[in-house]
Every structure is written in structure tokens, then in C-alpha cells.
Amino acid sequence: DGGGGTTVDATSTAHGYVTGDIVTITGSTNFNDTYVVTVDIDADTFTFTDTWASTAGETGTANALTPTMVTNPVMGIFNHTTTTADDLVVFDKERMNTFVDDAVTGMEISSIADNAPDITITTTATVTIQVEDVITLSGSTGYDGTYDVTAVAGATFDVHATFVATGTGQANQEKFLDATRDQLRFIHNGSQDTLPVADDIVTGGTSGATGVVESTVVDFGDMTADTGHGTIVFQKGSIAGTFQTGEQLATGAEIYGNAVGTVFNGAFTGDSTQFFWVVNWNGVMYITNGKDAMQKYNGSVLAPWVIDVGTDAARTGENNASAVAMIFVVKNRLVLFSLTETGDGVGGQRARWSSIGDGESWPASNFKDAPTDEKIVAGAWIGDDLYIGFERSIWRFVWTGDAANPFEWQRISSTDGCVARHGMVAIPATNTQMILGPDQLLGNDGRQVIGVD
Structure with missing residues (x-):
């Protein structure tokens, strides 16, 4: 009994499980089922939730269950599109899953x-x-x-x-593969000279930790010229030890830079109310769930999408934006709506955009806050015009044509808003929108917002 008759402590030598892992127990009298590990007590003991209904000494076999969409609700279904491919991607609340169209069965x-x-x-x-x-x-x-x-x-x-x-x-x-992998951010360090490739073994200069490379995503710069930063993606189960932030990463004499932060596994932490939002641009799918730091997928690798605000010379490899509600491509720029920025309390009214044609460049001055205390909720297009729904108002995000000040906010309704992240839907046939309003279903034709009744 794990306490109170509602949890069970299981002893299994060197079980290797961590909190959140899913295990299947067989061969027991009362606990043959699939469970989520709720507490990783120590190397030999873990806890799961169930009603205690046994006697001391009951035994069985526990096997790790690779999480699939069976164990989590589906939180988004999208296509990753390029000029040559159109691949199905399905999100549960923790992971991105890619469809295997030639899965082997039987x-x-x-x-x-x-x-x-x-x-x-x-x-x-x-x-x-x-x-x-x-x-x-x-x-x-x-x-x-x-x-x-x-x-x-x-x-x-x-x-x-x-x-x-x-x-x-x-x-x-x-039929679906979990795309998440253990990952480690890196930045140039004055000695960086090599791009790690698949099967290279990365070693932490201070910790001695090691990991086998699956792929490397370079966000900016050139690693052979000591200007690169990005993400090393490791093969599943290949990491031994614990990498430390700031330590040098290398394979022998080949230097990859310094670690930024520690290893993370790319899993999302949202709940069953935080649906995903994606946009495809230049062959890359950009992803947010409105809570975690954003990620990007290039068709083979899922990696962090780091919003490193400032000039190229000031880049630190640190992410400055999280909890982004929505992403749109507007006038060849990626635009983030409603975000939490490092060191800045403003966010729920903000639009921040990238440099033209470059989703990795984020000048500090490229943002515009809407003049309202309401928070951004939803967004959708009518033709070439982007409309953003706040809690009690609807605004147009206007292209000005001015290179120094390219966007402005224009309010079109001060009485009607939107209540759900995906609550604004474009209707191309009529060049209008349907909006899930606070009190009723709304229609927007670009000139006025009125009730649909």
C-alpha cells in the first residue's frame, strides 16, 4: 500500500522508470493493467495509482509501455507540407506523432x-x-x-x-511514431570547429556525460567558423550521465561549442485544454501549444524553435518567448500573437514578428502591442486581411507598407469578442468569418461584426 489505500508502491530492481512513464503489469493477482508512474521513489521502487486490494508479497512483471495516442487525447491534426511532400502529423497533449504509411503488420x-x-x-x-x-x-x-x-x-x-x-x-x-527525442542546446564558445553528425558520440567536458547523435539542427551561423548555435538531437536511450549547462561539448579534438541548459526530451506539458497551433512556412512546421516553448519540424527532426530576440551579435542561444497563442505568416514574416517574453510583463496584447524571410531572426523593435487591456484569444483570415479576436473586441492586424513600422492594430468591434483559441473560422466562399462569441455565434464580413441569428 502506497498510502491511504489509493496508491501502490511496486519494487523492481533497477526499474529505470521516471515519473510519467507508462508501465504494463502482468502476472499479478489484482494489478494486471496499464498505469502511469506517479512517483519515481528510488532506483528500485515506483508508485502508481490504484485501489489497494492485495496482501503483502504479491508479485508480477512490469514492462515499460511506449506512450502512444491511445493513452492521451488527440490535441491537433495537421499536415507538414513542403513543395514535394504532404505528411500527416498528429499531436497528443505531450508528443508529436508522425504517420507511418508503410507500417509492417502481422x-x-x-x-x-x-x-x-x-x-x-x-x-x-x-x-x-x-x-x-x-x-x-x-x-x-x-x-x-x-x-x-x-x-x-x-x-x-x-x-x-x-x-x-x-x-x-x-x-x-x-502507425504513428513519437517524434520527441532527448535534445541539448549549444552555442559557439571561441573553439567551436565541427558540426556533429549521426552516430558521433558527444562528451561533456565537465560532467563526462555522453550521448550518441541522431542529427544536429543549426539555427544560426556556421559551426566550422565558430559562429553556430542550435540543437543536438540524440538517439533514443543513448545518453549516459548528466550534461551540465555551460560545459564544452566535443568528440575528442572536435569541438561543438558549449551547452545551453541541460538535456530535455522535447515533450510538451500542456493539458487536455491546450490545443496545438501550427503554421507551415518554407518547408518547416512551426508549433505552439500556448504553454511551452515553441518547436519546429523539418520533416525528419523535431527541435526547439528559439526566439532569441536582439541583434545577431547579441545572440545567446536562450529562448525569449513562450506561451505563444498563435503563429501566422504575414507579408513574408512569421508573426507571434500573445506571448510571454523574458523580462517583459507585456504579452497578452503583443504581436512580435521576425525579419523578412527569416524565422530565426527577431529584432528587438519588431513588435506592436494592441492598445487594450484585453488578451488575444483567436485569429483567422478574410482574404488577405488578418483578424484577431480579443476577449471582448475584434481587431484587424493591418499591413501599413512602412518598412520601419509595418503593422498597426485597427479595432472593428468594441463589443464582441471570441472565447476559444480556434473559435474564429474563415469561410472563403463568402469571404467572411464565423466567430464563437462570449454570448452568441458571430459573423464578420470585414466591415462589421454582428450576431448570427
């Missing part, structure tokens, strides 16, 4: 063997799945669940699970 399992800390699964034919693919096992004894593939060879593959006994069953590749 792999029959002929035997299961111990390969601690993994198990080796032998199938009846050569497998075509790859390391880091996500596989669901079913019809087995003690292994049913969803796992990351850790090794592949011929007709066999490995997943991380505790061996119980051999057996049979079926393996199916998941």
Missing part, C-alpha cells in the same frame, strides 16, 4: 529469448522494421504492450522488457 512470433535487459523476439520471416520503430506485441504471455525496437538482425528484433518465458504471439508496427 509479424508472427515463433519464440522469445532472454537478452537482458532486453528480450529477443524471433519471427517466422526476415523483419523489415528498424531500430527505434515502435512495435505492439499481442497474444503473448507476459509481454503484451508497446515498445521501442532496440536491435534488429535477420528474423529477430529486441525490445526492452524483462524475460519471463518463451512464447508466441504477433507483432505489429505502430
Whole structure:
């Protein structure tokens, strides 16, 4: 009993779980189910929520379940679009999931063997799945669940699970893959001279921590010229030790710069009310959930989108904007609406825009606050005009044509607003909008906002 009869403490030597992990328990009397780890007590004990209904000494097997959209609500469905591709992306509240259109299904399992800390699964034919693919096992004894593939060879593959006994069953590749990975920000340090590539081993100069590179995203500059900063994305499960902020990152004599912050796994932390907002621009999908720092996806890698406000010379690699409500592309600029900026209490009325054609450049003066105390809620287009819904008013975000002051706020309704993030919808056929207002459904034709009744 974990306390009060509503939680359960489970003992499993070197379990490796952390708070938020999902585990499936089998072989017990009362707890055969899937649970979220609520407390990582120590290396050998974890807690989950359930009604205590057992006697001391009950045993069973716990296996980590790779999170999928089955365990979280869907919070956004979008396409990542480029000039040559159009790929489905689905967000749950914690992760971005990419669709696998050629997923392998119906792999029959002929035997299961111990390969601690993994198990080796032998199938009846050569497998075509790859390391880091996500596989669901079913019809087995003690292994049913969803796992990351850790090794592949011929007709066999490995997943991380505790061996119980051999057996049979079926393996199916998941249709959606979790795009989140462990990541570490870096910046030039006076000695930076190399761009790390896949399979390089990055070592922390102070901590001695190591990680295997999956890819590197350079936001600005040139790493071979000691001017680069960006993100190193690590292969799943490859990090050993704890990287420290400010320490030098290198592989032998090859210097990658200094760490900015510590490793984070790219997961979002919103709840089931914080829906995602994305915009595609120049082959990149820019992402916000209205709470966390923003991210970007280029078709293969999900990485932080760092809003480093100021001149190029003043860049520190630190993010200056979070809790962004919406992102639009306006006049070849990325525009952020309603944001929390570092060191600035204003945000709920702010629009901040990038340099022309460059989503990584954010001059300090490129912003305009609407002259109201109300907060930005929603936005949508009518033709080429962008309308922004506040709590009790509707405004047009106006292009002025003035290079020094390119945008202005123009109020078109002072009595009607919007109550939901996605509560303004464009209707191209009639060149109008529908708005979910505080008291009724509203219509906007660009000249006036009136009730639809």
C-alpha cells in the first residue's frame, strides 16, 4: 500500500522508470493493467495509482509501455507540407506523432529469448522494421504492450522488457511514431570547429556525460567558423550521465561549442485544454501549444524553435518567448500573437514578428502591442486581411507598407469578442468569418461584426 489505500508502491530492481512513464503489469493477482508512474521513489521502487486490494508479497512483471495516442487525447491534426511532400502529423497533449504509411503488420512470433535487459523476439520471416520503430506485441504471455525496437538482425528484433518465458504471439508496427527525442542546446564558445553528425558520440567536458547523435539542427551561423548555435538531437536511450549547462561539448579534438541548459526530451506539458497551433512556412512546421516553448519540424527532426530576440551579435542561444497563442505568416514574416517574453510583463496584447524571410531572426523593435487591456484569444483570415479576436473586441492586424513600422492594430468591434483559441473560422466562399462569441455565434464580413441569428 502506497498510502491511504489509493496508491501502490511496486519494487523492481533497477526499474529505470521516471515519473510519467507508462508501465504494463502482468502476472499479478489484482494489478494486471496499464498505469502511469506517479512517483519515481528510488532506483528500485515506483508508485502508481490504484485501489489497494492485495496482501503483502504479491508479485508480477512490469514492462515499460511506449506512450502512444491511445493513452492521451488527440490535441491537433495537421499536415507538414513542403513543395514535394504532404505528411500527416498528429499531436497528443505531450508528443508529436508522425504517420507511418508503410507500417509492417502481422509479424508472427515463433519464440522469445532472454537478452537482458532486453528480450529477443524471433519471427517466422526476415523483419523489415528498424531500430527505434515502435512495435505492439499481442497474444503473448507476459509481454503484451508497446515498445521501442532496440536491435534488429535477420528474423529477430529486441525490445526492452524483462524475460519471463518463451512464447508466441504477433507483432505489429505502430502507425504513428513519437517524434520527441532527448535534445541539448549549444552555442559557439571561441573553439567551436565541427558540426556533429549521426552516430558521433558527444562528451561533456565537465560532467563526462555522453550521448550518441541522431542529427544536429543549426539555427544560426556556421559551426566550422565558430559562429553556430542550435540543437543536438540524440538517439533514443543513448545518453549516459548528466550534461551540465555551460560545459564544452566535443568528440575528442572536435569541438561543438558549449551547452545551453541541460538535456530535455522535447515533450510538451500542456493539458487536455491546450490545443496545438501550427503554421507551415518554407518547408518547416512551426508549433505552439500556448504553454511551452515553441518547436519546429523539418520533416525528419523535431527541435526547439528559439526566439532569441536582439541583434545577431547579441545572440545567446536562450529562448525569449513562450506561451505563444498563435503563429501566422504575414507579408513574408512569421508573426507571434500573445506571448510571454523574458523580462517583459507585456504579452497578452503583443504581436512580435521576425525579419523578412527569416524565422530565426527577431529584432528587438519588431513588435506592436494592441492598445487594450484585453488578451488575444483567436485569429483567422478574410482574404488577405488578418483578424484577431480579443476577449471582448475584434481587431484587424493591418499591413501599413512602412518598412520601419509595418503593422498597426485597427479595432472593428468594441463589443464582441471570441472565447476559444480556434473559435474564429474563415469561410472563403463568402469571404467572411464565423466567430464563437462570449454570448452568441458571430459573423464578420470585414466591415462589421454582428450576431448570427
